[in-house]
Amino acid sequence: xxxxxxxxxxxxxxxxxxxxxxxxxxxxxxxxxxxxxxxxxxxxxxxxxxxxxxxxxxxxxxxxxxxxxxxxxxxxxxxxxxxxxxxxxxxxxxxxxxxxxxxxxxx
Amino acid sequence: xxxxxxxxxxxxxxxxxxxxxxxxxxxxxxxxxxxxxxxxxxxxxxxxxxxxxxxxxxxxxxxxxxxxxxxxxxxxxxxxxxxxxxxxxxxxxxxxxxxxxxxxxxxxxxxxxxxxxxxxxxxxxxxxxxxxxxxxxxxxxxxxxxxxxxxxxxxxxxxxxxxxxxxxxxxxxxxxxxxxxxxxxxxxxxxxxxxxxxxxxxxxxxxxxxxxxxxxxxxxxxxxxxxxxxxxxxxxxxxxxxxxxxxxxxxxxxxxxxxxxxxxxxxxxxxxxxxxxxxxxxxxxxxxxxxxxxxxxxxxxxxxxxxxxxxxxxxxxxxxxxxxxxxxxxxxxxxxxxxxxxxxxxxxxxxxxxxxxxxxxxxxxxxxxxxxxxxxxxxxxxxxxxxxxxxxxxxxxxxxxxxxxxxxxxxxxxxxxxxxxxxxxxxxxxxxxxx
Numbered sequence: 077x078x079x080x081x082x083x084x085x086x087x088x089x090x091x092x093x094x095x096x097x098x099x100x101x102x103x104x105x106x107x108x109x110x111x112x113x114x115x116x117x118x119x120x121x122x123x124x125x126x127x128x129x130x131x132x133x134x135x136x137x138x139x140x141x142x143x144x145x146x147x148x149x150x151x152x153x154x155x156x157x158x159x160x161x162x163x164x165x166x167x168x169x170x171x172x173x174x175x176x177x178x179x180x181x182x183x
Numbered sequence: 184x185x186x187x188x189x190x191x192x193x194x195x196x197x198x199x200x201x202x203x204x205x206x207x208x209x210x211x212x213x214x215x216x217x218x219x220x221x222x223x224x225x226x227x228x229x230x231x232x233x234x235x236x237x238x239x240x241x242x243x244x245x246x247x248x249x250x251x252x253x254x255x256x257x258x259x260x261x262x263x264x265x266x267x268x269x270x271x272x273x274x275x276x277x278x279x280x281x282x283x284x285x286x287x288x289x290x291x292x293x294x295x296x297x298x299x300x301x302x303x304x305x306x307x308x309x310x311x312x313x314x315x316x317x318x319x320x321x322x323x324x325x326x327x328x329x330x331x332x333x334x335x336x337x338x339x340x341x342x343x344x345x346x347x348x349x350x351x352x353x354x355x356x357x358x359x360x361x362x363x364x365x366x367x368x369x370x371x372x373x374x375x376x377x378x379x380x381x382x383x384x385x386x387x388x389x390x391x392x393x394x395x396x397x398x399x400x401x402x403x404x405x406x407x408x409x410x411x412x413x414x415x416x417x418x419x420x421x422x423x424x425x426x427x428x429x430x431x432x433x434x435x436x437x438x439x440x441x442x443x444x445x446x447x448x449x450x451x452x453x454x455x456x457x458x459x460x461x462x463x464x465x466x467x468x469x470x471x472x473x474x475x476x477x478x479x480x481x482x483x484x485x486x487x488x489x490x491x492x493x494x495x496x497x498x499x500x501x502x503x504x505x506x507x508x509x510x511x512x513x514x515x516x517x518x519x520x521x522x523x524x525x526x527x528x529x530x531x532x533x534x535x536x537x538x539x540x541x542x543x544x545x546x547x548x549x550x551x552x553x554x555x556x557x558x559x560x561x562x563x564x565x566x567x568x569x570x571x572x573x574x575x576x577x578x579x580x581x582x583x584x585x586x587x588x589x590x591x592x593x594x595x596x597x598x599x600x601x602x603x604x605x606x607x608x609x610x611x612x613x614x615x616x617x618x
Contacts, residue, residue, distance in 0.1 A: 082268065082600060082612035143605045152606065168607065181607050 088179035093169060100140070101159055101169055103133045104180065136160045143170075205449035207301040207313020211331060212355040212363035214370075215291075218308030219284045220248040221351060223277045234258065234271050240279035244599060247279060265601045276598075276614065280575065286517060289553045293495070293518075294338040298331055301449035303360075309367075311360050313447035324356045328375045358383060359444035365390055384441050388414035395435050401428055413439040453492055456549040458483040465504050465541030472501075472542060473530050479547035480522050480529075489549070493518040496551035499529050503540040511536065518553040582616075592616065 092105035138158040145152045153173040160166055168181045215221070219237050224230060234253035236246045239261075246262050256271035267274055288307055296302050301313025314327050321327050335352055354375035355366025362383055366376040369390075378386050390413050392405055404427075410416050416424070417440040424432040437443040458479040466472060476499060483489065495518045500510040513528035529547075582592045595613040602610050 082598070082614055083595075084600075084608050085597065085611040085613055087608050145605060154606075 086181055088170070088181050091169065091178050091180040093171075093178040100137050101134045101157055103131050104161070104167075104169065104178075105131065132161045132163075134159045135162045135164075138166070142173075205301050205313075207299070207315040207447045207449070208444055209314045209317075209358055210356075210360050210363040210447045211312040211314055211328060212305075212357075212360065212367040213295070213310050213312060213331065213335070214353045214355070214364075214367040215308035215351060216353070217248045217250075217351070218288065219279060220250060222280075222284050222287050224250075225287075226283075227277075230275055233275055234273060235275045235277070236267065237277050237279055238264070240281050243278055246276075264598060268600055278596075289493070289518060291335070291338055293553050294334050295331070298334055299449075301447050303447045303449060305360075305364075309364075311363060311447040313449060314356070324377045324379075325375075328354050328356055328377070332375075357386075360447060361438050361445055362387060365394055368394065387439070387441055388412065388417065392416055392435075392439070395438060397431065397435060401431060401435075404428075417441075453488045453552055456483045456486045456489055457546060458486075458548075459544060459546040461544050462542060465543050466545075467538070467541040469533065469537060472533060472538070472545065473526075475545050476529055476533070476547060477522060477526050479545065480525050483547055483549055484520060484522060484525075489520070489552075492552040493520045494525055494549045494551075495553050496549070497525050497529065498548045498550050499533070500546050500548070501538050501542040502544040503538050503542055505540060507540055509538040509542070512550075514551075578616075 094102045094104075096102050136159065138160060139156075140158075141156050143152065143154045143156065151174065154170045155173055156168060156170040158166065158168050169178060170181070171178050220235065223237055224235070232252070234256055235250045236253055236258060237248045239245045239247040244263055246258065246260055246264070246267055249258050249260050249267075253267075253271055253274055256274075258267045258271050258274060262270075264276065267276075284307055288304070288310075292302055292304060292310060295310065295312055299312050299314060299317065301315070303311040303313070305311060312331060314324075317327050318324075321330050331354065332352070351372055353367045353370040353372060355363045355368070355370055355378070356375065357363040357366050357378040358380055362378050365387060366378045370376040392410055392413055392415070393402065395413070405416070410419075416436060419436070421433070421436050421440075424436040426432075428435065434443075438445075460475055460479060462475075466475075479499075480497075484494075494515060496512065496514045498510065498512045500508065503509055511529060511532040513525075513532060515525065515528065517524070519525060582594065585592050585594075592615075594616040596616040597611050598614055600609060600612045604610050
């Protein structure tokens with residue numbers, strides 16, 4: 077087995093998030109799912125993708141937590157929110173507290 | 184340099200099991216540290232200037248052999264992958280491929296058998312060569328090791344260890360395996376240390392006791408007793424050491440005091456293995472002959488004498504109608520004990536130069552052998568590692584086919600990097616899978 081280089085898995089993908097008054101996600105934008113699909117999709121997969129490309133409301137917020145790390149080099153400060161989307165899909169979103177950008181990751 | 188034979192020590196018990204002609208008191212230890220790592224660098228040339236490491240065969244989360252560049256970054260053997268990557272993010276890792284290492288080492292043993300019939304592999308990358316009587320053939324010990332170095336250089340040039348730096352081989356010459364081994368450990372990379380009989384006692388006396396292979400507990404006790412060098416151990420009364428450490432103590436004291444010489448014990452190559460079939464009616468059909476070759480190879484492989492050996496050269500011959508004969512020979516590039524790999528070159532030759540008349544009797548003979556994987560004791564000792572090696576072999580074949588079709592395999596393996604990290608993207612990573 078050769079490792080040219082390690083390629084990190086589950087890299088965060090940028091996502092647009094609509095927030096409620098408490099700062100919790102109400103819905104996430106369609107392109108959040110693009111990276112989870114392969115290019116060689118079948119017709120049915122394309123249909124499924126089109127349906128997923130609609131705005132995805134958040135059905136429930138499971139957990140919220142904060143991570144502050146690596147203050148000694150490039151500080152990392154994130155507010156994570158684990159949510160269930162309508163349809164039952166679990167995802168983890170986080171807000172980069174240094175930039176205000178939102179990202180999505182799988183669990 | 185060989186010195187006189189006065190006060191010749193007695194042999195270690197059990198050393199005389201092999202035939203007399205395959206035992207040698209004078210030994211050369213050829214030591215190739217980091218053999219597995221060098222095997223990998225041989226396959227991946229462009230990694231020579233990068234920090235690299237080979238993962239342990241039994242626990243793929245830990246490192247086994249580490250390149251000097253990686254060591255300079257603080258990476259050490261036995262570290263976990265996550266620790267190592269934390270210290271050296273550019274570290275490249277290879278999963279251990281014991282079958283490949285054993286094949287490479289077996290090929291080295293084959294070329295060394297041109298120097299001496301008395302060859303004893305000790306572990307992967309370390310082999311003893313019996314050199315009794317070589318004075319008359321090749322001259323002084325220095326000339327003997329020169330011959331061995333030339334043989335190793337030839338092995339490297341012919342593909343065995345092409346990318347392995349010559350400087351990584353160390354040689355030790357001395358009476359008995361222990362002296363030769365200690366000499367090799369004291370040799371600089373690419374150099375040789377020759378210990379004559381006159382120097383032997385002083386040389387071994389000044390060495391640390393850690394060179395004796397022993398239980399860590401015994402080593403700790405010796406350390407607590409203030410015994411640092413072999414001379415310290417040899418100075419103690421033998422009975423006192425035996426009463427403390429039993430049979431092991433006797434062996435350790437005898438080696439430290441130079442009381443025993445453990446000779447190199449070679450192993451006789453098996454006699455050729457023959458399998459024959461008589462056809463009731465002469466056969467001219469290519470398909471039937473190819474099928475018969477398969478059956479004969481299977482039968483020859485099952486021969487008890489074949490156990491522990493792989494086939495290097497195979498011969499097929501036939502008695503044709505009207506007493507005409509036919510013969511083909513194949514030298515296998517990669518010695519194997521796999522039926523299809525042995526049969527393949529024979530079938531190709533059968534297609535190119537088939538028997539000219541119908542065949543009455545067909546014979547397959549294994550004529551040359553190399554030591555099998557199971558003889559090299561580091562790996563494949565247990566069923567699990569054998570199964571792993573088998574799976575890897577199947578994967579390698581599948582990958583070769585995928586690459587031939589798509590130019591790249593597109594296969595990856597998931598490894599733990601920092602499985603407990605609070606940042607999800609740091610927990611796991613993909614690596615190219617190339618078994």
